[in-house]
Amino acid sequence: MQHAKKLWTIYHALNDHFGDLHWWPGESQIEIIIGAILTQNTAWRNVEVAIDRLRSHRLLDQHKLLRIGDEELEALIRPSGYYRIKTQRLKNFIQFLFTYYDGRLDKLFSGDVALLRKQLLQVKGIGEETADSIILYAGDKPIFVVDAYTRRILERHFLIDKRATYGDMQAYFMDHLLRDIAVFKQYHALIVNTGKHFCTKNARCETCPLQKLK
DNA sequence: CACCAGGCAAGTA
DNA sequence: TACTTGCATGGT
Numbered sequence: 001m002q003h004a005k006k007l008w009t010i011y012h013a014l015n016d017h018f019g020d021l022h023w024w025p026g027e028s029q030i031e032i033i034i035g036a037i038l039t040q041n042t043a044w045r046n047v048e049v050a051i052d053r054l055r056s057h058r059l060l061d062q063h064k065l066l067r068i069g070d071e072e073l074e075a076l077i078r079p080s081g082y083y084r085i086k087t088q089r090l091k092n093f094i095q096f097l098f099t100y101y102d103g104r105l106d107k108l109f110s111g112d113v114a115l116l117r118k119q120l121l122q123v124k125g126i127g128e129e130t131a132d133s134i135i136l137y138a139g140d141k142p143i144f145v146v147d148a149y150t151r152r153i154l155e156r157h158f159l160i161d162k163r164a165t166y167g168d169m170q171a172y173f174m175d176h177l178l179r180d181i182a183v184f185k186q187y188h189a190l191i192v193n194t195g196k197h198f199c200t201k202n203a204r205c206e207t208c209p210l211q212k213l214k
Numbered sequence: 215c216a217c218c219a220g221g222c223a224a225g226t227a
Numbered sequence: 228t229a230c231t232t233g234c235a236t237g238g239t
Contacts, residue, residue, distance in 0.1 A: 040221040046237060047220090081219090081236040089222085127222050147220050192220050201218065218239085226231075 004176040006159065009213060011183070014190040017209040023189035024137035026051075029105045031060045032138040036130050037089050038080040050080035062103050065094050089125025096123045109139035117143070128166045136188070142181050144173040145188045149195030156199065157210065 025044075026032040031051065038047045053076045054060050059068065073087045080086065100119070101107040108116070113135060120131035132145040146169045154160040160169060177183060198208035205211075 036220090039219090041219065042221085042235085043219040043237070045219095046235095049237090079236060082221090082234050083236080085222085085234055125222065129221065133220080145220085149220070188220090195220080216239100219237095222234095224232085227229090 003159075003172065007173065007176050010157070010210060011177075011187055011190065013209045013213055014194055015186065018190055018193050021186060021189040021193060023185050024133070026137075028060060029109075029138040030062055031055075033093065033105075033134050034060065034090065036133040036138070037093065037125065038077060038086055040082070040086070040089075040130065042081045047080045050077040053077070053079070062094055062097055062105075065090065066098060066103070085125070089123075092124050093126065096120075105138070109135075109141065113139075113141045113143060116141075128170075132170070136181070136184055140181060142179050142184060144170050144177075144184050146170050146173075147188075147192065149191050149199065150188075152201070153191060153194060153199055153210070156204070157213075 024032050024035065026035050034054065035047055035051060038050055051060070057076060059065060059073075059076070065073070070087055070091075073090065074083050077083050077086055077090075096119075097103055097105070097108060116139070117131050117135060120126050120134060121128070126134075129145060129147050132143050135141045135143045136145055146166050150169055151160075151164070154164075154169060154172070155162065160172065164172075173184075173187070177187070194208065194210070198205040198210075
């Protein structure tokens with residue numbers, strides 16, 4: 001109850017400041033999935049360049065990506081960094097999609113969420129945050145996405161201790177908020193924006209909308 | 215120049 | 228379980 005109240009207070013403070021962020025940026029399910037993999041430990045602006053290059057080559061399409069050679073894909077996504085390993089990660093996902101779901105995203109997202117999450121985590125290169133981003137933003141299914149900003153903000157506001165795992169933090173949100181897909185999407189988006197603008201690694205801004213809550 | 219960015223896997227102890 | 232390291236580009 002106490003936790004729920006804090007989380008809603010934070011949500012409303014951030015929501016008043018940033019407004020509706022309409023996440024995830026991306027026009028199709030496959031584009032969102034590709035972005036989720038490419039943005040791993042990488043600035044989003046670099047990912048945008050890579051995605052635009054794929055778009056201009058009409059490659060935001062699992063059927064096309066199934067056929068593409070490693071070298072061509074590496075060259076196209078190079079601006080997003082880790083381009084060799086990310087090429088393999090993208091192809092790992094595409095292989096998975098065709099092996100178990102006939103290459104169809106509607107099939108991928110038609111079953112049980114918990115099972116889907118386990119399956120995604122089997123794909124080499126998809127960890128918890130990437131799996132949850134795919135499920136929430138591409139699949140439009142209720143799950144909360146945790147990232148480095150989430151940990152930093154929760155720690156700085158004494159809502160979790162340093163030893164908390166990803167699952168601990170995810171449960172913290174999912175157990176104390178309404179199970180509302182739109183809220184989950186917006187809350188994570190608000191956290192990322194707060195992290196980018198106010199709560200960077202070694203800078204804490206006095207104008208952060210959360211400062212006045214303390 | 216150093217440090218950071220919407221992680222993950224593999225190795226070590 | 229809990230650290231450590233490699234992966235790579237582009238902005239500040």
